[in-house]
Each structure stands twice: as structure tokens, then as C-alpha cells.
Amino acid sequence: MHDGHHSGGMMLIRRLGNYARLTPEDEAALQQMLALPIRLAHARRDIIAEGAVPRAVFLIVSGWACQFKTLEDGRRQIVGFLLPGDSCDLNNLVLRRMDHSIGALTDVRYMEIPGGAIQRLTRDHPRIGKALWWQMLVHLSVQREWTTNLGQRNAMERLGSLLCELALRLRDVGLSNGECYDLPLTQTDLADATGLTSVHINRTLQQLRASGLISLSGRVLRIPNFAALQEASLFAPDYLHRAQLEARQSHGMAGAGAADHAER
């Protein structure tokens, strides 16, 4: 449940390796690039703000961060979560300004990978370039699913889908055993991510608890029956494009998630 031996860097390499078959040289190059100082952001502080001109890519080593956008009048939408091993979009390198902010939800340890390093890497190691493309396209797919989540699902389905997504993503980086995980979000955070109010999130959580789909006390979320929550939320995990992960480390929930959906 802690990050311990998950060095963040290792997690990145493992993940990229799932997107494209990396050679030992590729991995060594990544390894070398990741000899970077670890930076710290305190909970509830912004790592980078909308409109800023970034010069690096952020790689989360431990803790949770979120991407969010703010309307003029203060309304705030969380458009994605960054979990350990996640990196922010290459957005930073290519576009001139941030179109969203990144904020720390918990204390966050992260690395700043300078743009030049990434450009060199993709130039000299085409497989790494391909893996980055893959990752980017998965981000895009996830963002489309969030759009659908907000546009079509009701409160219970929205919240349930979000909790399912987090379960699978945390599992892929070893931060969930498949049944429960540490959820460091406040109900206000959940509200901002689902487009609901914190009051309604509270009531919806109670509803999910009452129907036995989740239990949540303190910061530990438990999903006793993943398939049940998935069905109640109309959650279809295909959009995470994690098929190849499942093939390799196939046990329990993760496989079931997609198997349920292979039938059509």
C-alpha cells in the first residue's frame, strides 16, 4: 500500500515497456534519464498553474495529483488524476502554455524531466517514442471517457465509474491488492471530478454503501464485489487500453474487468 520499493522511475519503465517492447539499451537510457532530483509539493499546493509556460514534464513518484481547469467565476473541474508512475502530458514540451493546472492532492514527490532529455530519447530510441505515443493516446481515450461520464451518467454511475477506474489504475502500479485502496480524496475533490456538489457526493456515497457496493471509512475504500460495482455503474474498462497488462499479470479482478466485456 505504500510506495516503498516502487521508485516511480521503475514504474515508468515498466509501464512504457507495456506499450512497446523496449530493448535493454532503451531501458538503460530511461534509467539514466531518471537520475534526477526528487522534488516535493505539499498537499493542496499547485505544481503548475494554467497559463504558465512549462519547460519540463512532471513524473509523479508518490502521492496523488490532479489536473484541473477553472472558470472565470471560480468553478473548478478536475479533468484527471495523476497517480504514482503517471506523467503529465507532453503538453508541456510542445504547446506554449498550460491549458490546465496541476495540483497536489496529497504531499507529492515528483521529478521534472527536462524537455531536451525527452527529445533526445525519442530521437535515439524510436521504441520509446512509440511508447510515448501510446501513452498519449491512452490519455486521450481516458479523457473521452470522462466526457461521457459527465455527459451521460447519473450521480451514482459517475461516482462508481470513477472508483472503478481508480481501482484498476492503482492496481496496475501495485497500490491496490484488488479489493481495497487508499483514497486520499475529500468529498469536495470527488465532487469537482464528477461535476456534482460535495453534498450530493456525500449522499451518493451513502447510497453506494447502503447497497453494499463499497465501504469507505477513513481513507480506505473497499470494493467487495468489483463486478457488481462495475455493472451498477455501466463501467466498461476497455477505454483504459490495458489489455496487454492483463495478459502478462493475469489474476483476479484485473482480468475479470475486461473479460466481462469481451463477450460482445
Add this chain to the structure above:
Amino acid sequence: MHDGHHSGGMMLIRRLGNYARLTPEDEAALQQMLALPIRLAHARRDIIAEGAVPRAVFLIVSGWACQFKTLEDGRRQIVGFLLPGDSCDLNNLVLRRMDHSIGALTDVRYMEIPGGAIQRLTRDHPRIGKALWWQMLVHLSVQREWTTNLGQRNAMERLGSLLCELALRLRDVGLSNGECYDLPLTQTDLADATGLTSVHINRTLQQLRASGLISLSGRVLRIPNFAALQEASLFAPDYLHRAQLEARQSHGMAGAGAADHAER
């Protein structure tokens, strides 16, 4: 207002040229690749369905298409529009299955660019590769904005923002003179894109008309005062990342759109 001399291919080249400075050789290579047969999809037919295994990238030559996702029970969310000159995500090349469908809203003329052609192009012409990265990141930015649109804005703001986005995008490809454009969407389409019902879209359109922000008769939408609609909708065009377009072809609305927002 028609597509006439806008050959779709030319539009693609012009657009990519805005993302990275292409050499004459780059442009020639693109030109050559675009000697492909033009395919036709009839209005209301799918071009490719969710779950399919694609082998090409689609480039819209004329007409409107949309990307959409469907929940098990039939609810449908339009997650993006593809206008002339737009291409679908490289999704198709890298990921194994479509996580969304692409459907023709009007009759659509399009080209299928085989994956190999694009791989060769990016390998031999790094600037084109960079331009494609850019385009992809802009797609991602737009998708984040749609997420925010659905999560935080009310009906009028949602619809207004969408109409603003379409105005700017159509203008960039020469399909709007800045004040009005052809809107081939039904109210049901607008509903599916904004996460509202068609009944409520109808009422919201009337409200926009009553307040003089738009006029819409037949399929022609007119925005007499873009700044007013923009303000009423809390529309902030930065997310389209079209700064460089404005710098080059600066006149009227397009410039104003961003200028309004440069002040902060």
C-alpha cells in the same frame, strides 16, 4: 461557405504548417501521400464503430463527422466533431481497438491514410512528426475543455461554448466568414454533444435567440456579436491553442476572440 477549392488535403498541409515550419520537401511528401482515392460516407452512417480494429487514419475532406461513445443501454455521448481538414486520432495506428465510433453527420468525403504511410512520413520528416504531436496535444486539450464544459457549465453556457468553438474552428478552415456558418447538426446532435436532452436544447436555443446572442434559421447560424456570446458562455478560447494562426491571418473576430482573453 462550400468546400470548393478547399481540397481537404491542402487544408491538412496548411494546418500542419501552423504547428511546425515545414520545408518544401516536407510539403511535397505530404502532397504525394494525399494522392489517395476519396471515399464517401452517407449522412447518419457510421464510418467506423467502437471495438473495430482500424488500419488507417481518416482525413475529412468535406462534410461533418462526429466521434461518439455509447453506453450499454443506448445513451450516446458525442465526444468531438470532425470538420473538414480534421483527421481522427492516430489512435487508429497505435491502439488495437477503437474506443469510440466515428459517424457521418452529413454526407462526408474522406480519405483513408494507411498506417504505413504515416509511419514512413514521421520517420523521414521529423517536422511532420512534430506537427502530428502538436495536433494530438491540441485534441487532448479540447477534450479536457469538453469535460469541463459538461461538468461545470449550465445549459446555456454549454451550448454557447460549443457554438463558439465551432465558429473558431470553422473560421480556421475557411468555412465561416466570422459572423455566420452552416450548422448541419440537429437539435438531437447538439443534445448528445452537450449532455442535455433535445427538448432542453430547443428551449435553450430559444433563450439564446431571445437574448439576441444568436440567430438560427434553417441551417445557418449567425453570431452577431461574438464577444457577447463568448462572455455569456464563459468561453475562453485558449484551449484551442490557435495563437499562431491568429498571428498570421489576423483580422476581425479570430483576433478578438483571443485578445479578449489576453488581459489576465
Add this chain to the structure above:
DNA sequence: CGAACATTTGAAGCGCGTCAAAGCCGGTGG
């Protein structure tokens, strides 16, 4: 002219928001 589809309108209901106050919990300092 008629069928299929899009727009418009009305009436009624519900999901979620708003407002406000009351617990609750961890942390801090006296």
C-alpha cells in the same frame, strides 16, 4: 400527397443544487 423526421410546446416530476446548521475529527497550544 404522404411518410419520416425535426422542431416546438405544454404539463408534471425528479435529481441534484443551495443554504444552513450541526456533528466530527485531528492538530495545536496552553
Add this chain to the structure above:
DNA sequence: CCACCGGCTTTGACGCGCTTCAAATGTTCG
């Protein structure tokens, strides 16, 4: 050890924005 404080969660009452259902009115095109 208790008093206190700020932030999070929980609860209740009420209201509104949007949905639902149903039917009428265009509109387009064989």
C-alpha cells in the same frame, strides 16, 4: 490533559434546472 480551532462530513428543508412524456406543428423528399 483539556480547550479550542479549522476543515471535512453529515443532515434537513427547500427550490430550481433539467428531464420525461406526449402531442402538435413544421419540413423535406420520394
